[in-house]
Amino acid sequence: MAEFWTVDFVPxxxxxxxxxxCALVGNLLVLTRRAMAADALxxxxxxxxxxxxxxxxxxxxxxxxxxxxxxxxxxxxxxAFLIAAGRVEPGTALGVVFxxxxxxGILVLEWTGLSRTGFDIHHVVTGHLxxxxxVSRDPGGSAGLVQxxxxxxxxxxxxxxxxxxxxxxxxxxxxxxxxxxxxxxxARASGLPVGLLEAALLTATALACTAAFKSVGVVLAVxxxxxxxxxxxxxxxxxxxxxxxxxxxxxxTVLVGYAAAVFGPRLFGSALALNAxxxxxxxxxxxxxxxxxxxxxx
Amino acid sequence: MLAVTPPEALxxxxxxxxxxxxxxxxxxxxxxxxxxxxxxxxxxxxIVGPNGAGKSTLIKAILGLVPSTGRVTIGGxxxxxxxxxTAYVPQRATVDWDFPATALDVVLQGMVREPxxxxxxxxxxxxxxxxxxxxxxxxxxxxxxxxxxxxxxxQRVFLARGLARDAxxxxxxxxxxxxxxxxxxIILDVFDxxxxxxxxxxxxxxxxxxxxxxxxxxxxxNKTVIAAGPVQVAFTPQNLAxxxxxxxxx
Numbered sequence: 001m002a003e004f005w006t007v008d009f010v011p012x013x014x015x016x017x018x019x020x021x022c023a024l025v026g027n028l029l030v031l032t033r034r035a036m037a038a039d040a041l042x043x044x045x046x047x048x049x050x051x052x053x054x055x056x057x058x059x060x061x062x063x064x065x066x067x068x069x070x071x072x073x074x075x076x077x078x079x080a081f082l083i084a085a086g087r088v089e090p091g092t093a094l095g096v097v098f099x100x101x102x103x104x105g106i107l108v109l110e111w112t113g114l115s116r117t118g119f120d121i122h123h124v125v126t127g128h129l130x131x132x133x134x135v136s137r138d139p140g141g142s143a144g145l146v147q148x149x150x151x152x153x154x155x156x157x158x159x160x161x162x163x164x165x166x167x168x169x170x171x172x173x174x175x176x177x178x179x180x181x182x183x184x185x186x187a188r189a190s191g192l193p194v195g196l197l198e199a200a201l202l203t204a205t206a207l208a209c210t211a212a213f214k215s216v217g218v219v220l221a222v223x224x225x226x227x228x229x230x231x232x233x234x235x236x237x238x239x240x241x242x243x244x245x246x247x248x249x250x251x252x253t254v255l256v257g258y259a260a261a262v263f264g265p266r267l268f269g270s271a272l273a274l275n276a277x278x279x280x281x282x283x284x285x286x287x288x289x290x291x292x293x294x295x296x297x298x
Numbered sequence: 299m300l301a302v303t304p305p306e307a308l309x310x311x312x313x314x315x316x317x318x319x320x321x322x323x324x325x326x327x328x329x330x331x332x333x334x335x336x337x338x339x340x341x342x343x344x345i346v347g348p349n350g351a352g353k354s355t356l357i358k359a360i361l362g363l364v365p366s367t368g369r370v371t372i373g374g375x376x377x378x379x380x381x382x383x384t385a386y387v388p389q390r391a392t393v394d395w396d397f398p399a400t401a402l403d404v405v406l407q408g409m410v411r412e413p414x415x416x417x418x419x420x421x422x423x424x425x426x427x428x429x430x431x432x433x434x435x436x437x438x439x440x441x442x443x444x445x446x447x448x449x450x451x452x453q454r455v456f457l458a459r460g461l462a463r464d465a466x467x468x469x470x471x472x473x474x475x476x477x478x479x480x481x482x483x484i485i486l487d488v489f490d491x492x493x494x495x496x497x498x499x500x501x502x503x504x505x506x507x508x509x510x511x512x513x514x515x516x517x518x519x520n521k522t523v524i525a526a527g528p529v530q531v532a533f534t535p536q537n538l539a540x541x542x543x544x545x546x547x548x
Contacts (some may be wrong), residue, residue, distance in 0.1 A: 031397065031398075052348075087325075127324035156494045171416065172415050173415065174415050174418075175406075175410050175413070175419065176405075176410060176415075177419070178364070178399070178403070179407045179410050181397070182393060182394075182397045182399060182407070183388070183392070183393045183407070184409055185358075185363055185386075185388055185392065186386060186388060186407065186459075187361055187410070188362075189384070189385075189386035189388075190381070190386075190407075190408070190410055190463065191362050191378075191382065191411060192410060192411065192412060233398070236398060237398050237399075237400075237445075238398055238399075238400070239397075239399060239403075241398075242398050286383035
């Protein structure tokens with residue numbers, strides 16, 4: 001049990017917080033058929049974070065989040081500009097902008113030597129959940145729970161903060177986001193500030209992606225934005241139910257996926273563990289496929 | 299009666315809808331060219347014209363939903379300033395009816411700006427939305443997912459959502475297209491209520507045979523204004539022939 005708290009608890013907590021933030025945002029993106037844009041956005045935040053960290057020399061959460069947000073807005077603005085001014089087809093504009101942003105981020109990683117420190121490109125893509133261990137400076141000491149809580153890795157607090165921000169944004173504008181997703185033209189005709197609402201949704205998405213990529217990786221962020229919401233979409237006809245269900249599915253997916261990473265190889269007699277972000281993403285995809293197959297038969 | 303606001307606060311009080319030199323182009327191709335039109339103060343007005351005449355575009359341009367040049371005013375003020383005097387009922391085909399929402403959810407969307415950020419719609423607005431669903435004959439289906447309704451029922455949900463804005467001027471895009479007889483009867487009854495309340499209804503209409511019995515005024519459109527005014531004056535075979543390019547009897 002002690003091993004669970006030291007080795008497994010923090011990765012599970014980090015993956016859960018990140019999965020919840022991504023899944024909640026994902027509901028609106030899936031409903032507006034913008035899952036691909038979320039995929040693109042999760043890659044586009046990378047150069048923002050890398051440049052922000054390289055310039056300031058700080059790898060703190062606020063710096064990284066601000067960099068990610070800036071990159072998300074720059075990329076979205078550039079996509080909108082290409083569509084409007086260059087008459088580029090939207091899918092093409094997304095593909096061009098976000099791949100070049102991601103590529104630029106990798107270049108900066110290499111140039112600045114950041115790739116040899118905390119920002120391994122491998123970790124950016126598939127995450128580094130296994131690196132999150134919880135070593136209390138005062139095991140069993142008198143300071144007890146509070147001390148142990150403060151010894152949690154910083155990334156847990158970052159992810160917690162981001163989840164709170166994402167939930168706050170979605171809760172504040174829940175009526176408005178629902179209308180915007182269903183009928184954006186009526187929303188505008190009713191006098192809603194559509195541009196501001198889109199910016200708020202972009203902010204929530206970029207926050208979820210940026211926070212995710214430092215610990216759980218881009219792959220898991222994309223899987224968690226798309227799969228739980230798409231699965232829940234098949235199971236209910238109410239938006240509020242869909243959002244709650246997507247959160248539950250995201251959490252269950254993390255538990256099952258993490259267990260698969262830890263115990264899966266042992267079933268085949270291997271002492272190695274799999275990459276947890278990979279197995280969680282795979283479980284999310286399988287859950288969606290199974291639900292779709294079941295709905296198709298019903 | 300559909301009035302939440304007292305009748306004296308309706309269309310005559312906010313002033314006339316006026317369009318001056320309105321032009322819209324899509325990728326360099328003109329869709330509307332120099333449209334000038336002064337709408338009647340109240341009552342039921344049809345916009346008619348052939349396919350591609352720019353009828354839907356005119357409504358959208360008036361409401362500022364597509365880029366345009368020219369001036370649109372309500373009582374001398376910009377449409378943005380008079381936003382709450384307007385309601386828009388779009389064509390049914392413009393949204394995804396598989397969306398996870400009930401009929402009641404959709405009607406409530408018409409009140410989206412009333413409660414303010416963070417707040418839900420609240421009980422009073424739910425009651426009001428239910429009453430509006432009742433007015434369009436759908437009280438029984440308030441909790442039904444919108445994809446599980448007939449085309450006519452969906453159109454009535456859209457109408458109820460427009461009514462929820464309690465606006466002096468309502469713009470409707472083909473509300474009678476492809477609806478069953480029961481839905482048509484109910485929609486026309488609601489139009490009569492709106493007329494009695496002293497509101498202005500501007501309705502894109504495709505069925506020339508029913509214009510004179512259902513509408514008091516007409517705007518005959520083909521990229522620009524062919525004729526406008528009371529039906530007896532403007533809805534003539536000559537004007538229709540000019541708009542449609544073929545002789546038509548009405």
